[in-house]
Every structure is written in C-alpha cells, then in structure tokens.
Amino acid sequence: MSTPTIEPAVFSGDPYSEKHLLDPYPFLASLQEAGPVSWLESQQTYAVVGYAEVYEVLTDFETYVSSGGLGPRDIRKDDGWRPPSILESDPPIHTLMRRALTGVINPGTVRALRGDFTAPAVTLVDELSRRPGFDAIKDLAEKYPIQVFPDAVGIPMEGREHLLPYGNMVFNAFGPENYIYHQAFAEGDEHARVVMNACKRESLTDDGFGAGIWAKVEEGLITEDQAALLVRALLSAGVDTTIFGIGNTLAVLARHPAAWARLRKEPSLAKFAIDEALRLESPFQKFHRTTTVDTVLGGVDIPAGSKVQLFIGAANRDPKKWGADANEFSLERSSSGHVAFGMGLHQCVGQPIARLEMEIVLQQMLEKIHTLELDGEPTPILHNVLRGFESMPVRITTGS
C-alpha cells in the first residue's frame, strides 16, 4: 500500500522507426537503462522491459487483460478488423477455447507428428547440403514449416500461398497503423477470405488438428464460430513465428562455429541451443495488454485503461535476470523461464509444435553439415512486431 511509487521515465524514441525495427537491441538497451517501466511518448503507452515486470504482467491476467487487443488500440472501444481470437480473450471465454485447443494440441498429439515432420526435413536438407551454400531463410526456414504445418492442421492445398501474407497481416496489426501495416494489408480482404474458408469444417481433412477442434463443438465445449476462430488462430500464429524461429536460430548458430562443432558431437544439446537462440532472438518481440484497474508496476503508477507494451526482446536480455552476458549466446546457460513463448494463461499453445519443427530441422542439418557460416550479412525483415530475417546467405561444408 505505502510503497512509494516513482514517475516513469519519459522516453521519446520510437520503437517503430525503421532503424529500431531493423536493429532493436541498442534501442531496447537504452529503454532498459531508463528503468523497467517507462512512458513511451511516441506511442502513448507504457513500455515494460524488465524481465520481472514482463513476467508479472503475463501472469496477472486480471489486472492486465488481453481483451483490449494485443495491438496499441483498445479494441473494446472501436471494433478491430476481425472478431476477437483466443489471443484477445479473457476468462471465462478464454478458458473454454484454451481447453478445446489443449485437448487437441498437447505433448501426446505432437509426439505423434515426429515421423510426418521428419521426412520433408530429410529431403530438404539433403538437397541443400549438396550445394556450397544457400539462403537459409528463402531455401529453408520459409520452406519447411509451410510444408509440414498446414498438413498437420489439415487445410486444403489450394490457397496455401495466402498463409504467409495473412500471418504478416495479423502480426503487423499488433503494431501501429504505419506504412508497414498498410503494406501488409494491401490485399488483406482476399487473404482473410481464403484463410477463413480453409477454417470451415468442410474444408478440413478428418485427421488434422482442425478436425480435432471442430470435434470440440460436438462435445459442447465451444461454438461453431469459436471453432473456426481457433483453426484460424493456429494458421495465423503458427507459420510466421516458426519460420522466424528457425531463421533466428540459424542466424545465431552461423555466428558461433564452436557451438556448431559441439552440437555435432552432442546432438542432444540441440534443443537447448534452440531455446537459448529463442531467448536471444525472440521471434515475437512485442505485444500489449490493457490495465483494468489502477496498478503499480516496477514502482510506476499505471492508471486503469492504459495500454502497456511488453518488450519480449528486452525481458529476454535483462541483465538482472540473465546476468552480465545476457546479450551473448551460451550453450551452458539455462534459458528456462524465457518469455519468447509468453507465460501464464496465454502461453503459446503451439510451443511443442514449434519446438518439434525447429529441432527436426536442426538435427538434420547437424547430421549432414559440418560447418555453417554467414556468406554476407543477413537482411532483417521490416516488421512491426516480429524479429527475423528475409534473407540469410550461408556457406557450408560437408564431409564429401
């Protein structure tokens, strides 16, 4: 009650400037120096960058709700461009949708995918390893998830080319309505129409996650509208994120040849390497919550109805949590507890799928590729909230 609160530091920099989108870390470091919670003048939101504070917001879903939307606008005040998804709902609606999803996507059902997910990775990496080099994003990271994931959900072949632009649109909408946003929405109606069609019961195969979700309608857990929304949530949240997850992991490892060599000897460490890479280069960098009551975070007073913006990329590099070498990749570090997949109520449902895809690809590469290095600087993608690369030339050697 009587803990003294402080005025937040007022920060004038713009996290959505091209410069800061393409290289976010220097900006995030200066935000972090200002304190765990600051006032972002340019966005008129609170910026939360401390690990402990981000964790607190993510796990206190009552004070910091999701129904205001993950973007900067309070979608409860003006209708967003689409009906709210699981990401944008609070209990009790969220509870039911989440139960339906976890009934379908859980360690058991994901474990069963390993075989189906391995064959395409073998073929793809086989082919790439016969070349002296390739583009790790265009030739690999963008190819693999788009091959395996839509099959696992069970959507038709036709129209899959809309998945990437659709995901791009959904995620860019978690940022401000700048020119990046408008570009992403250029043919938005068409992408949204095709994807929404693919989510219908009659469009789906009868053995994928999609059908599993529709079965929850029969069980009386969710409505038909919710089923379609949940399938759509998988399609929008499950593709881009994983592509960037694979790309970012390879970007980190291409700069750490010693780690690559060690992983080849001890492939059981691969999953730890991926986890540490996700901490360091988190694909989903920022999203919002809305306060329901006056509250205090990191010593700062925040009035009810405020938007707070969580900087995942800063929390995952907070020296208070990760130590003085927080900006470094380390195979020795336990990155357990990082928030690249969120935490608490909304923690990523697709986490086991994403980890499976990333691990299979990396294991295949470690098996066949002796050394991996950058062949020129990777080109970061200009995206409001996702961190990743659109191109990354690499040079490889193999035994032969």
Place this chain on the structure above:
Amino acid sequence: MTQLSERLDVVVADVDHVADRVVSLVLSRIDGEEFPSWEPGAHIDVYLGDGFTRQYSLCSSREDRDILRIGVLHVPDSRGGSQRVHENLVMGAPLAISAPRNNFPLVESRKYLFIAGGIGITPIIPMLEEAEAKGRDWRLVYGGRSRDTMAFGQALEDKYGSNKVNLYAEDEVGRLDLQEILGMPRAHMLVYACGPGGMLSAIEDFCMGWPPGALHLERFTADTLGAGSVSEPFEVELARSGRTVKVETTETILDAVEKVGVRILSSCRAGLCGTCETRVISGTPDHRDAVLTQADKDANDVMLPCVSRSAAGCGRLILDL
C-alpha cells in the same frame, strides 16, 4: 518410510462420531508436553502396529498445542488401517504417531478458493482458520454425498457463515458444478483442493491453462482412508548419466536433477506447457500436470518432472536422463 521423524507417544483423549462413518480422534501426549507447532495442511503418520502406517491430515486448531485432531473415514472393504482405527481405538488407547509434517502448505496470497470433497475437508479446516485470521478473501466449496456424511460441514457453516462456506450435498442439489465454480480464474487467487481422485482430476482439467502455481491439490492415499499425502521423499535414477538423486518433499524432480548439473529443457515449470516431458524407464509416476492426456498418464511412459512425482509406494523412478 525412510524418513526418520520424531516419534510421539499419544493417547486417544476423545472419540467423536462426527458424520456417517467418520470419527474424529483427539490425541494428547502421554508425557503431557505440548505438540510441536505445525502449519495448515500438515499431517501425521499414525503407526497402527504390524507395520501399518497411515497418514492423516490435522484438523484441530493450531492455537491449541495440547491436542491434535484427525478425522478418519471408515471404508468397510479396506484391508488395513481404517478398520484398525475404527475398531481398536477407544478412549484412552495408546498410539504412536510421527511429529506433524507438511506437504500441502498454504502459500501466502490475497484470495483463496478451497474445494473439499468428503473427508478431504480435514486439511482445509486449519487453512480456513489461517485465511480468516489474516483477513484474506476466501470461499469454501464443500461437497459430499449427503449432509450426514459431511464431517464438520455444519460446524464450519455456523462458524463462518453461508456466504463463505458453501455446502453441496449431492442428494439435495447434485454434484459440485466444478465448471461453474472454476470457470473464472482470478489473479492472485490460489485454489486448494482435497478430495477423491476423480474430483481432483476434474479440477485439473478445468484449471488447464491457469497461471503457474495457482492450483494446489492434496490427493487421498491409494486406499482412500482419508486425506493423506503421497509426497514422500523418493529417489530418481538417471539412466544415461548413471546417477541417483534424492528428491525431498520440498523440491521438484526438475530442481533436484538440475542441482546435480543434469539438464532438462523446461519452460513454465508449472505442469502447463509440457516442455520438460521426460521418458520413464521404470517406476510409477504420480502425474500432477495439466497437459498430458489421460492415455499418456495411464501409460506411464512419460512424465513432467516440473510438477509430477513418484507414486505412493514407489520409492524409485528411473528416468531417461
């Protein structure tokens, strides 16, 4: 079992028939000393002779250090303990017990929802007293087959009022509607539940996706004599590294294994995300997570070491680590 806890000699100072097939035993020390202090959620081992040991939650007031009270449900077809308790324990009978231990501690919070099924009310009673004394926001939902089987139910309602104490007798109002009760997770609200296995599994289902640490469950021992804990210390053998670690009641398998430098990939550390899934080579786990399917839990081939433990009577798990 292996734990050497202080053995106390007590005498049955009072036997009270508190509900259909439930007796309450009041124990006092033979040497006239006070009992060691204990916290809400604590239990004692009762040594019933011939190697029979049973665990019972304490349901007396912690203020009163002269006595301990336990509630015992009489299960007609059970092989051991409750039969002995009911038939052989009369006023003045001597008995050996352990000092109180606690595997179900009440964690500090602003709000609590307590859910009790049948004799599972016993460990909850001292928790209510504690929450009330600290001025916390709390509610008890207590279900049973019929009012006359619900030990202490009327007394609790009289003491705290029907706003806070909600009694649900199945023959009057049907079963507890757990979905309605748990539909809305609240921040800073912890759920403490004790009761039959089916009820606890249903609660786990409904709390899937709740924030880490919100749900605390106390399981009945296998023979449902009463609320008892299966949280004994046990050993975990790590098959790949050839090491064996002891897991104390106060730590998780994940903690204990990481402490000796063996790595397990983990994320939420609360039984919600499934990242730390580990293959079980032998032994029977006590699954306490909210993500594995029932089929996985029954097969016992994998477990989540962040929350799950070793089943009662299984002193050693061998894991693929």
